Amino acid sequence: MTLFKxxxxxxxTLQSGPEYTRYVIAEVLTRFIYKPYKFSEFGRVFLNDAGFLRYHDRYVSKNNYRSLDRKYTLDQLxxxxxxxPGDTAECGAYQGASSFxxxxxxxxxKKKHHVFDSFEGLSAPSTEDGSYWTKGDxxxxxxxIRDRLKSYNFVAYHKGWIPDTFQHVQSKAFCFVHIDVDLFQPTLDSLRFFYPKMNVRGVILCDDYGFSTCPGAKKAMDIFFGTKNEPxxxxxxxQGLVIKST
Ligand SMILES: C[S@@+](CC[C@H](N)C(=O)[O-])C[C@H]1O[C@@H](n2cnc3c(N)ncnc32)[C@H](O)[C@@H]1O
Incomplete structure (x- = not known):
């Protein structure tokens, strides 16, 4: 057989061979090009969830296209x-893909959803945040986001800087809070404000916990929960997940 053949x-095979064969080839090539990446098990069915893939194509912005697994996890949680019981909130909502x-x-x-965002991008990073982010990113x-969520009449928008805008929901209790502000200080401020307002079995989800680009968010979570019962x-x-226990 010639080399050409x-x-x-x-x-x-690459174009139309059996799916598993192509998966293994991709895994071998990836190991060669970028060794630290570890393929997960073949055949995870959520990757073929057509409805969810449609949502992701439509609502997740081009600069966040690698967030399919995080969005899926949020939706499941x-x-x-x-x-x-209680309302929901998102601290750092951007264009509303998670709020949706x-x-x-x-x-x-009969729950309300509260959106907190400056819509002027990130606040100034601190020394805890490394060098990846810049104010205004x-x-x-x-x-x-208002257009995206327009069919939901239970959304309250709190435009401005965290934590100043939290005073608007001082009297509320919560069942779910998504913290996605990328930085140390607003993550810590969000935890300090929302943790005492979470009902038991309420969920706090930090989108930025396990990323080398967001060391400040991890530090804020670790400091805050270092003195609490919940792991x-x-x-x-x-993502970093906490379920309120008491
Ligand atoms: C990564 S984006 C959020 C993405 C969004 N959760 C999603 O799922 O599409 C981070 C958001 O946090 C907001 N933000 C960062 N620091 C803030 C602060 N101190 N106060 C208010 N908003 C802030 C930014 O304006 C930005 O929209």
Whole structure:
């Protein structure tokens, strides 16, 4: 067999060979190109969840396209949260991709969803935050999230800097809080404010916990929960999960 024929067969396998064979080839090539990456098990069915993939294509911004697993995890955790009394909140909502999932799950349940964002991007990073982020990163137009969530009439928008805007919900209790502000100080401020307002079995999910780009968010979680009963569950998606126990 000539080299040309072998290459042709290989190309055919890459393009239309059995799925598992292509998966193994991708794994071997990846090991060669980027060794630290570890493929997960073949055949995880959530990757073929057509409805969820449609949501992700439509609502997740191009600069956050690697968040499919985190969005899926958030959506699944909402199944726990909706069993608990209280409202939901997102600290750092950007264009509303996660808030959309939260709203979908609480629609019809007489809960409110509270959106907290400067819409002027990140606040100034501190020494805990490393060098990845700059003040003003992720600035976006508030109208985008308002358009995206327009069919949900139970959303309250709290535009401004965290923690100043938290005073608007001083008297509320919560079943789910998503903290996604990338930085040390607003993560710590969010925990200090929301933790005492979480009902038992309420869910706190920090999107940034396990990422080398967000050392400040991890530090804030570790400091805060270092003196609490609840463990932080470090999910393989990079999220940090806490379930309020008392
Ligand atoms: C990574 S984005 C959030 C993404 C969003 N959770 C999603 O799932 O699409 C981070 C957001 O945090 C907001 N933010 C960061 N620091 C803030 C602060 N101190 N006060 C208010 N908003 C802040 C930014 O404006 C930005 O929209």
């Amino acid at each position: 072998i290459l042709k067969m290989f190309r055919h 909402m199944k726990l949260a909706i069993k608990v 999932l939260i709203c979908q799950r609480i629609a019809g349940l 992720l600035t976006t137009d508030e109208q985008l 932080i569950i470090h999910l393989t998606t990079g």
